[in-house]
Amino acid sequence: DTEVTQTPKHLVMGMTNKKSLKCEQHMGHRAMYWYKQKAKKPPELMFVYSYEKLSINESVPSRFSPECPNSSLLNLHLHALQPEDSALYLCASSQGAGDNQPQHFGDGTRLSIL
Amino acid sequence: KQEVTQIPAALSVPEGENLVLNCSFTDSAIYNLQWFRQDPGKGLTSLLLIQSSQREQTSGRLNASLDKSSGRSTLYIAASQPGDSATYLCAVSAYSSASKIIFGSGTRLSIRP
Numbered sequence: 248d249t250e251v252t253q254t255p256k257h258l259v260m261g262m263t264n265k266k267s268l269k270c271e272q273h274m275g276h277r278a279m280y281w282y283k284q285k286a287k288k289p290p291e292l293m294f295v296y297s298y299e300k301l302s303i304n305e306s307v308p309s310r311f312s313p314e315c316p317n318s319s320l321l322n323l324h325l326h327a328l329q330p331e332d333s334a335l336y337l338c339a340s341s342q343g344a345g346d347n348q349p350q351h352f353g354d355g356t357r358l359s360i361l
Numbered sequence: 362k363q364e365v366t367q368i369p370a371a372l373s374v375p376e377g378e379n380l381v382l383n384c385s386f387t388d389s390a391i392y393n394l395q396w397f398r399q400d401p402g403k404g405l406t407s408l409l410l411i412q413s414s415q416r417e418q419t420s421g422r423l424n425a426s427l428d429k430s431s432g433r434s435t436l437y438i439a440a441s442q443p444g445d446s447a448t449y450l451c452a453v454s455a456y457s458s459a460s461k462i463i464f465g466s467g468t469r470l471s472i473r474p
Binding site for chain 1: 392393395397402403404405406407410412450452454458459460461462464465466467
């Protein structure tokens, strides 16, 4: 079991749907991350939140909208996704952003776009 | 632009062997280097983190070394076990953007009983 919890584990949605991915950690970490991982590829960074403020957006399309309501919770809102957005979406947290501490990952949400 | 390479892409060895996984990176101005493990369909587990001022880190049967000047790191696994079968990923962060991790493509390790 990981200390970073992601829900749902699997999600199938149509291109016109709106859905949200949720990530929660209770380790007191102040940095949280979203990654996208395609099959047999390494994770690619999408967003970084530090102290609940967006600090890095890796030029992610606006159909992905992150939100950090509090220090324990990170959401990724999805709208009008494309089939190529099908992937494993991983959330991670660390004590601080860029503080030489390891990132802790959740098990991900496997997203399929029909 | 930082590039991280891991060779080999896949490795299969019999149980009990000691083995070495390799990682190379193009820009030596790194903040730290991490080794992760990923089991199929799961997230990543951090194994070892080496800060730029350090040369190695050890945890149990794992030892990771870092040579910044040559742009290389190795992960040594002693007395391999079937439970060590997984994909091992090397990742670096730069001083200019310490919270951003760049991953290698990974080495898929299979330990045969």
